[in-house]
Amino acid sequence: MTARTARTASTARTVRRLLAASLLTTVLAGCGIRPTEVPTDFGAAPSRVPCSLSAPDATTQSAHGVPVQVFLLCGSSLVAVDRTVRVPEGTPDAKRRVIVAQGLLDQLAASPSAAEKAAGYTTYVPGGLGVAGNGRKDPEDTLRLSATPARLTSFALAQIVCTLSDSAATEGDGSVILGGPAPAPLRRYECTDTVRTRPGSTAPPSSEVTAG
Numbered sequence: 619m620t621a622r623t624a625r626t627a628s629t630a631r632t633v634r635r636l637l638a639a640s641l642l643t644t645v646l647a648g649c650g651i652r653p654t655e656v657p658t659d660f661g662a663a664p665s666r667v668p669c670s671l672s673a674p675d676a677t678t679q680s681a682h683g684v685p686v687q688v689f690l691l692c693g694s695s696l697v698a699v700d701r702t703v704r705v706p707e708g709t710p711d712a713k714r715r716v717i718v719a720q721g722l723l724d725q726l727a728a729s730p731s732a733a734e735k736a737a738g739y740t741t742y743v744p745g746g747l748g749v750a751g752n753g754r755k756d757p758e759d760t761l762r763l764s765a766t767p768a769r770l771t772s773f774a775l776a777q778i779v780c781t782l783s784d785s786a787a788t789e790g791d792g793s794v795i796l797g798g799p800a801p802a803p804l805r806r807y808e809c810t811d812t813v814r815t816r817p818g819s820t821a822p823p824s825s826e827v828t829a830g
Contacts, residue, residue: 668693668738684718688725689780689814690739691773696780696814699734701725716751719761719787723747726777742773753800757827759789766798767805776817780809795827803827 669692683702690699703721705714726743729735744765752760761782767775783794797804804827812820 669695669697671699671733671737684786686718686722686725686785687781688722689777690726690730690734690741691777691817692737692739694816694818696776696817697739699730699739712751715759715787716749716761718785719749719782722781722785722787723749723778726781741777742771743777744770744774750799756797756800756804757795760795760797760804760827761787762797762799762802764799766802767796767807769798772819772821773817775807776809776813776820776822779807779822780814783807783809 683704686701686703687698688701689696691697701722703718703725705717705721709717723743726741727745727747728741730739730741746764748764750762750764752758753762756762763778767778770778779794779796782788782796783792784790788794792810793806793808795804795806805824806827807822807824809822810820813822
């Protein structure tokens with residue numbers, strides 16, 4: 619094969635490749651597919667970071683009330699969110715703490731806001747759960763629930779213990795004395811780091827409390 623013949627053959631092959639590429643482009647365009655010369659991999663579509671709220675949710679807070687925090691479940695852990703509880707002015711301290719405790723329970727039982735649900739927040743505390751103060755022979759900071767704590771789910775009990783133990787309803791020392799309706803026995807429950815991170819598998823540590 620002469621040099622001229624080789625150049626001619628090479629040119630013909632090049633023309634055929636260009637024609638084939640042009641035909642492929644036309645076919646892809648007709649199918650609504652945009653051709654690309656290099657492979658692309660943009661990864662998974664971006665998603666919202668779980669348990670992340672872009673801003674405080676005004677729908678969960680009242681303009682009039684005591685600022686509080688409650689623990690909701692998100693990503694298998696307990697996460698604090700802001701709420702408010704209405705307390706009438708001039709309420710005596712003994713009654714005030716019960717009002718705060720009831721307000722916290724109501725907030726825990728309420729359905730999370732749309733923004734919180736979208737971020738993965740949920741609650742296991744049942745609605746209609748009531749609370750009363752200490753009985754005549756109970757320690758002063760006792761809170762008696764309308765349901766025995768042992769009958770609550772591990773998630774619900776962890777939410778309640780961690781919320782109440784760091785609130786105006788208790789001494790704020792990381793623990794709370796709870797019991798069912800009198801004369802049910804009392805126990806002091808603690809909210810620990812392990813309870814906050816693994817509420818489904820770790821029950822709040824507790825110890826028996828003897829009534830006076």
